[in-house]
Amino acid sequence: MAHVLEFKLPDLGEGLTEAEIVRWLVEVGDVVAIDQPVVEVETAKAMVEVPCPYGGVVTARFGEEGSELPVGAPLLTVAVGATDASSAAPGDDGAAAEEPSSGSGSGSGNVLVGYGTGAPAARRRRIRPERNTASAAPAAPAAPAAPAVVSAPSRPAPVAVAVGEVNGRQGPVAVVSPLVRRLARQHEIDLRQLTGSGPDGLILRADVDSAIRRAGEAVTEVEARTTAESVVAAAPTVHAGTAAPATAERIPLRGVRGAVADKLSRSRSEIPDATCWVDADATELMAARAAMNAASGPSGGPKVSVLALLARICTAALARYPELNSTVDTAAREIVRLPGVHLGFAAQTERGLVVPVVRDAHTRNAESIGAEVARLTELARTGKLSPAQLTGGTFTLNNYGVFGVDGSTPIINHPEAAMLGVGRIMPKPWVHHGELAVRQVVQLSLTFDHRVCDGGTAGGFLRYVADCVEQPAVLLRTL
Structure with a gap:
């Protein structure tokens, strides 16, 4: 059955x-x-x-x-x-x-x-047949929290009734399911005003759903009429030969966009952030990357990206400045230093901005980080990232240079303590060894939570990152 x-x-x-x-x-x-x-x-x-x-x-x-x-x-x-x-x-x-x-x-x-x-x-509760449904006692009180269960019979189900007024007269209301009664009660639908479409006038869930839709349409029509009247009253007079004023478009803040809005708003309201920045000569870093990829040969595996190198530099910098790999427990008024680096990176997709997380980035080399970034980026592009792959980050790297801009003031990805922003790398005039030269220059921006450290620590972190960008051998010295 x-x-x-x-x-x-x-x-x-x-x-x-x-x-x-x-x-x-x-x-x-x-x-x-x-x-x-x-x-x-x-x-x-x-x-x-x-x-x-x-x-x-x-x-x-x-x-x-x-x-x-x-x-x-x-x-x-x-x-x-x-x-x-x-x-x-x-x-x-x-x-x-x-x-x-x-x-x-x-x-x-x-x-x-x-x-x-x-x-x-x-627990099961069965509706027992009544010999005379017209003289049935009043229905049981409101449905219990757990949905009731009724065996599906091979013949029409016996009808449970609730005494009430049907179509203007006093009489039974044919309702078999406490779920239907609860749904009607939640939406303030008067079952006495409904005519059931089931056997013997049984009121089904579909009847209540239809009543809910009709009530919603009526409310919507009233609201639309009221709104239209308000707009017409407030709108300026349109003279002949002039275009009518455009209507504002309303876009719901939900899904990924809503989550981003909530997180950014919370970051701005809770975190006393500050930003420092520095220009760095990335010519040597770009040369080192080219040498790495050339050494791998045509079939030596995936190429090392600039983002992977910058991520590896960040993990080395966080090892020297662990204050920035932390979070603040506001309830306990404590700074929580985190044992490992789970590195988030900003990725723009058709669904909006997402931040996939490279787990245990402090244990990976540049090649491993690059492979994981490529894998997560592809999942982000196809919308297949799981919630676990988008949470748990301890520090975020934001490469907004891909949009063709030089600098920005990043907003911290709450509840983290810092974010490093990277602008585009482009040829610029630069004083190199006392002479003016054209070099590959990048702007680095660090936004940090001023509760976890002072400017000296943040400046030391950013300066170390810039030194590694300008002289990759500095990073080799600390590996």
Whole structure:
């Protein structure tokens, strides 16, 4: 006998509380296997394909593409034990639902962080037939926190009723599911005003959903009319022959852009940052890079990038100035010196700015860092970075020179303590050995949390980085 399971948006980890539906991978009526991806969602950190822990027939989907759902909200319902779509009609999702039971064999294990089918079995509550539904007692009070479960019968389900007024008269309200009653209560829908589309006037979840949509459309229409009237009242008079004023475009701050906005705002409000900068002659560094790549030969492996060399210089500088590889515990009023360097690097993608993290960068050489940067950059470009690959950084390197600019004042990637910004490397007049020459010059900017160190430490770090850029042998001396 088929029974319907409700699959909720699981905890995607890293403190995420909501996700946006990007693309549904299944339709209502499709047969899905255990752990089959059913929807692609975008969190504030990454794109994630969410697998369903149940196998069966999809009976309902919740949320349109582009809408946001909080963690724990229903994603879809699956009729487990159904052999085809007809054995569990989409309209029956409110009439039979249950939580997964441990060891039932109908679900997988822990699919995502904080979610799995190994929870204790939910208590079942069956609706018993009444001999005379017209004289039924008042319905039970509000639904319990856990969804109730009703066995799917082979004949029309007996109808539970709640006494109320139907279409202007006193009488029973046909509601079988406490989930439907709870949904109506949450959206302030009066069940007494609804006519059920199910057998014997049974009010289904689809009836409540339709009422919610109608109420939302009515509110939207009123708001739109009010807004339009306000705009017309405030708009300047448009004379003949002149163009009408343009309307402002509103773009929601959500997804990656919303996460970036929140993090930057928090950084500016919590961190007393300061920035220092210096111009450096990168001619010798560029020559050293060319020599490294030439020595590897045509088939000697991937080329060493400038970013990889700068990252390696940063890890050496952080070993000398560990104050900048730290964070501040504001609650305890303590500076926390971190034991390892997890180096973040800014990457611009179609989804917005992301900061992938090279784990344990202090243990890697330039070639290893370069390979990991290339791998993470490709994942960022295709939107396949996981939340774990975008969090946990201790220091960030931002190469904004790729945008053709010389300098910037970076905003610290909260809760880190510093960020090094690198401008474009370009030929400029430079005094070299007492004579004017054309050299490859780069501007380096360091923004640091003034709580973790003073200007002397920040200046020493930046000067060491600049010395390694100008004379790569300085780095070799400390390896």
